[in-house]
Amino acid sequence: MGVEICVEGLTKSFGHQVIWQDVSLTLPAGEVSVMLGPSGTGKSVFLKTLVGLLKPERGSIKIAGQDITKLRERDLYEVRKLFGVLFQDGALFGSMSLYDNIAFPLREHTRKPESEVRRIVLEKMDMVGLIGAEDKLPGEISGGMRKRAGLARALVLDPEIILFDEPDSGLDPVRVAYLNQLIVDLNAQIDATFLIVTHDIASARLVPDNIGLLFRRELVMFGPREDLLTSDEPVVRQFLNGRMQGPIGMAEEKDAAQVEQELADLGNGAGQNAGEESTTAMTPRLLPSPGVTRPPRWQAIAEREVETRRKAEPHGEGEPPDQAEPPQKTEPQGEAESPRKKGEEVADA
Numbered sequence: 001m002g003v004e005i006c007v008e009g010l011t012k013s014f015g016h017q018v019i020w021q022d023v024s025l026t027l028p029a030g031e032v033s034v035m036l037g038p039s040g041t042g043k044s045v046f047l048k049t050l051v052g053l054l055k056p057e058r059g060s061i062k063i064a065g066q067d068i069t070k071l072r073e074r075d076l077y078e079v080r081k082l083f084g085v086l087f088q089d090g091a092l093f094g095s096m097s098l099y100d101n102i103a104f105p106l107r108e109h110t111r112k113p114e115s116e117v118r119r120i121v122l123e124k125m126d127m128v129g130l131i132g133a134e135d136k137l138p139g140e141i142s143g144g145m146r147k148r149a150g151l152a153r154a155l156v157l158d159p160e161i162i163l164f165d166e167p168d169s170g171l172d173p174v175r176v177a178y179l180n181q182l183i184v185d186l187n188a189q190i191d192a193t194f195l196i197v198t199h200d201i202a203s204a205r206l207v208p209d210n211i212g213l214l215f216r217r218e219l220v221m222f223g224p225r226e227d228l229l230t231s232d233e234p235v236v237r238q239f240l241n242g243r244m245q246g247p248i249g250m251a252e253e254k255d256a257a258q259v260e261q262e263l264a265d266l267g268n269g270a271g272q273n274a275g276e277e278s279t280t281a282m283t284p285r286l287l288p289s290p291g292v293t294r295p296p297r298w299q300a301i302a303e304r305e306v307e308t309r310r311k312a313e314p315h316g317e318g319e320p321p322d323q324a325e326p327p328q329k330t331e332p333q334g335e336a337e338s339p340r341k342k343g344e345e346v347a348d349a
């Protein structure tokens with residue numbers, strides 16, 4: 001089971017530049033949260049602060065009850081072992097095979113014999129669909145495969161928390177769909193706490209339990225996916241609909257009078273491109289693949305999703321689409337099976 005991260009009153013600056021201030025949120029144990037925000041609002045800085053690579057000026061970050069902002073470097077080293085981090089480009093060593101890249105944290109941080117290293121590396125490569133690509137160099141594979149190799153490496157120390165920095169950047173929409181499914185399946189299987197920074201609104205609508213939005217040096221909102229997707233808060237609506245009208249400008253925020261005019265125009269149906277819809281509609285959540293053993297919390301999620309889809313139907317009835325399968329029987333943790341079959345071909349995604 002993942003651990004809860006409780007952030008309170010967190011402030012980070014570089015010199016006189018305040019990146020964000022007074023950020024408070026709780027990442028619930030075992031849940032998937034997404035952090036959104038315009039470029040430069042400090043999402044990557046937030047990830048680095050959580051893992052203790054950057055020191056905040058004020059506030060606390062409690063992980064398993066321990067405030068990591070107060071820890072000395074030696075103790076932080078121990079806490080970092082709870083984390084797996086997937087960097088944007090996978091951050092693989094170019095001269096090492098995928099196998100050696102993925103084995104690296106095990107060889108660095110543990111004294112496991114090579115036979116055990118091999119078992120773990122192959123298990124994680126299987127989980128991300130990379131069996132057969134052990135000898136490839138990072139330069140010989142696609143961006144999507146590099147991301148999956150980075151993910152396998154983030155998994156080898158069995159982290160309680162996984163941080164993803166723009167896992168979908170540079171991938172085509174089909175590969176993003178596969179990656180989203182992989183993230184949801186992994187979360188169901190290992191039940192760690194996930195935090196994903198992304199610019200991909202479609203993924204943010206589909207994948208998480210919770211969504212947060214950083215803007216103007218503040219955390220505008222953080223809460224259950226349903227709350228953000230149906231929110232009337234102008235910044236949230238502008239961002240989730242990816243439109244120009246609203247408080248978020250090209251480089252910085254706009255002045256209040258301009259925002260008011262734009263929102264009034266939007267309300268009148270003016271100022272919106274033809275065919276463009278602005279929506280606070282709930283979108284169904286991506287559920288784990290059939291056959292993936294789900295921990296108990298997925299029962300409640302699946303029940304909520306069936307209800308959401310029922311409400312979304314024009315007359316409140318009718319067959320829900322494929323994804324809204326009835327809640328599956330959940331199994332106790334620790335018996336999760338890989339969604340991929342052994343020997344399945346490595347997809348170039």
Ligand SMILES: Nc1ncnc2c1ncn2[C@@H]1O[C@H](COP(=O)(O)OP(=O)(O)OP(=O)(O)O)[C@@H](O)[C@H]1O
Pocket residue numbers: 014019037038039040041042043044045046
């Ligand atoms: N080590 C650092 N020293 C000084 N300034 C920094 C440092 N790291 C980040 N910054 C600044 O902090 C701000 C936020 O950067 P960050 O990369 O976290 O933004 P972001 O929201 O992740 O952006 P994007 O969505 O474009 O990736 C930027 O202005 C950046 O220049």
